Amino acid sequence: MLSPNNQPHQGEPLTFPAAQAALLTPYLPPPPPPSAAAGPSRDDEDEAPAGSTHSPAVHVTLTYAHSLDASIALAPGARTALSGPASKAMTHYLRARHDAILVGAGTAVADDPGLNSRLLSPRPVVLDPRGRWAVHEGSRVIRTAREGMGLAPLVLVGHPAAVVEERRRVLEAVGGRYIVLEPRAAGGRRFDWADVLAVLRREGLRSVMVEGGAGVINSLLAPPGNALVDSVIVTIAPTWLGQGGVVVSPPRTAAEDGTAAPPVRLTDVKWCPLGEDVVLCGRIRR
Template sequence: MSEQLTFPAESAALLEPRLPPKSDATEASRSRPFVTLTFATSLDSSLSLSPGVRTRLSGPGSKAMTHYLRTRHSAILVGVSTVLADDPALNCRIAGTPSQPRPIVIDANLRWTPRHSDKVFEVCRNGIGLAPFILTGVDESSLPRGSVELLHEHGGKYIHIPASRSQSTDRLRFDWNDILAALQAEGLSSVMVEGGGQIINSLLDPAYHDLIDSVIVTIAPTWLGQGGVVVSPDRVTDTAGVPLPVARLSHVSWHPFGEDVVLCGTLRQ
């Protein structure tokens, strides 16, 4: 069993203004889940050394912070590339946590074939995690029967989301409004979007800024070098074709956790 983590109450208090409200009444009045965008990055804005390569960036303090954030959200969301590269458990390891977040996997084109030995199912069987909900654009009739049964056995499932086909890649892709509507329909009042690069960059598109309630970024004191998976959303321009900043954070605060620094803020266009 993985080591249990602790996160100091005084540190948790610093993050409280950035997190979903604890009031059930406040959550019930929302038309969509509370969205926190959070990830760990190097000084050159890289998430990993290269696509598909697991790269550890967070130190012990910021790692415990990430798991504390998971205790405050009803769901954690990652893209299928993260699942294929890392085989993550997608659970919370804070000692004494009363509940676990629901893992959400974005897999529009059904690239992941779940296996009984995957960590996300192992922690589920051990009572320290939940089975994932997999959001896909593939029709129910085309879902692999074995995968459907494995998910149902552990309490997970596939959820079909309306999808469009990318002209450049011919792959299915989702609109974030449809993703959040699906989570709301499942009774998930808050979601922590953790990665990977394609997921983060797509959510940082100006069309979706109004959907992001909080941004929490761990910055590790390291450069990974060129060729990595970089947080850098598509460029935007004005009507004359002049480049503009994609986004800027406001109401910013900085918090050191060990050798890492955590940046908190709110998006504004």
């Protein structure tokens, strides 16, 4: 059956049983209020809801698939299928439960993803500090938006000069746009996660599903970014990709006295078998 209260846009029915969806519910953002059923608005209130752990109030779900040796791809830029059919159905369900889906420029360049869902589609967000993503008329996410099968992306760039006029016209023609945000992390090479979430909140987006790639995931798992993560959902595929793969492994950090900081650990852990895969759900221990 389909996820509760949603129907696919077109094509074959998407199968994700309600019993499996219920296992994930504690780790997902709450459904929007009835007044927001038509989608997030940029005119929404900026107040954080009660119980929010950070401000602005954006629920952050970090989710990705990796092999038994923690690799998400065979090599940089290599598209690598890991999830089985049941896990892929779960991904569409998860996307439908968030206002936005976020990836880095490397994923956009390498995978040419559609960044949509066969259920209710989220707003794609691409982090592109250096303007690497040469979006064009044939980009899958643009075709998807043009055909009414998904929303057009917001692309965050680090400087106005990174916005190429032809790319801007392509984005705006389908309802997307560039947003300039100063990179303040990693020596000015990456965006500060608090700044990114502030942009999303101003756009009326109350939840975001962060999917990749490895640089984005590793930076979000490292402090101070991991303090902003509300839940982690990882699909583990029964395969080894071998040495040389693209690995999820956040950098080690040190305490104020120079000793190694405690490792990042999940709590409220739940393991959910899905076909041949296993899905790990949890929250980062504070």
